[in-house]
């Protein structure tokens with residue numbers, strides 16, 4: 001019997017466990033270890049609560065968790081409760097699927113002022129992530145800004161702009177729903193250093209902006225090059241740009257009070273205010289011959305008492321694991337870090353791609369493991385049994401998938417009408433729900 005540990009129960013971890021299970025069948029036991037008693041990673045804590053259909057992918061992960069030979073070991077933080085070296089002693093191979101949970105810094109003056117938050121924190125706040133549930137983002141002003149031109153930036157802007165009626169059917173947590181409803185934010189500026197043809201936003205997410213009940217996109221027609229420039233774009237990007245061109249041509253809907261203002265060619269230089277964020281100092285840019293943003297020297301101010309920076313994420317370093325500082329992820333070659341140590345998902349590639357992108361990743365790494373480690377005896381490695389013995393000496397109490405189902409049942413039972421669940425936002429409440 002072989003023993004494999006997959007650290008992280010987001011898409012990367014689950015697809016890898018699925019692939020390993022298919023490859024080895026009954027000849028291997030696969031433990032999916034997560035720091036929380038609740039699985040699914042960013043499918044629970046990242047994907048927007050008004051995009052419920054995307055979260056249905058968790059049903060597939062449940063099927064994997066229910067498969068004989070696959071176990072979930074929650075409430076165990078690798079790197080704190082158990083080291084990588086210890087896992088390598090206990091398992092034939094270890095796959096790190098811990099994602100990229102840290103916000104990248106802007107690197108500008110004023111970014112530590114109250115009122116400036118990273119998108120991981122803001123998204124975690126409305127999605128009930130225990131680390132960010134008590135963020136209390138300042139929503140008392142009329143102007144907010146989101147720095148970044150990707151889908152996460154768009155998620156943040158959209159959640160700030162939707163009405164309670166539009167949000168309450170999803171699994172946004174009550175504290176965020178109430179705070180957003182009470183908020184007077186009426187202008188959300190979305191800042192991007194480059195132009196509309198360089199965005200990393202996808203058509204579905206951009207198209208949605210045209211159908212928000214009380215908010216309307218504002219795009220400046222002068223920001224676009226001639227229409228022929230779109231011909232060189234790949235089809236998805238062309239569609240996104242054509243949506244922006246439509247918004248620019250039609251102008252904002254005057255019946256809608258909230259403006260979602262796209263401010264292109266805008267490089268934040270500093271965030272200023274009297275002890276808290278009040279404005280962003282921005283430099284106007286232009287594109288050079290390689291489509292890089294270069295400053296023009298012209299500066300202006302964007303008012304914002306809430307500034308959300310959404311410029312990417314990084315994986316935290318772990319003791320004993322080579323790390324790529326620049327890429328903010330583990331140093332790896334096609335997912336292999338070292339002998340018997342691998343990584344998948346955002347910890348492997350960095351924070352790009354959709355949920356589905358993690359599937360080929362997981363399957364590729366599982367195939368490498370299969371090629372390197374034949375089915376057979378585990379050379380005395382004890383897998384889950386050894387891990388649990390070790391954890392018991394450290395007062396760490398792991399949870400399993402049945403515990404998760406109990407938590408899920410309670411969350412479902414507590415949901416407001418029309419919503420699938422009301423998430424617990426404290427680790428203690430999860431543990432209480434399973435009688436710990």
Ligand SMILES: Cc1cc2nc3c(=O)[nH]c(=O)nc-3n(C[C@H](O)[C@H](O)[C@H](O)COP(=O)(O)OP(=O)(O)OC[C@H]3O[C@@H](n4cnc5c(N)ncnc54)[C@H](O)[C@@H]3O)c2cc1C
Nearest residue numbers: 008010011012034035041042046078098099345346354355
């Ligand atoms: C705000 C946001 C919105 C998104 N929306 C979409 C969308 O609409 N559609 C889409 O297709 N994709 C979306 N994505 C992308 C998608 O969520 C990612 O591609 C995917 O979640 C990455 O999977 P992962 O397994 O690498 O990491 P994650 O999903 O982050 O999973 C990592 C797991 O590792 C665990 N972990 C971390 N550290 C440790 C540790 N030390 N010990 C044990 N466990 C640990 C975490 O608890 C977590 O469960 C979104 C991403 C973000 C940030």
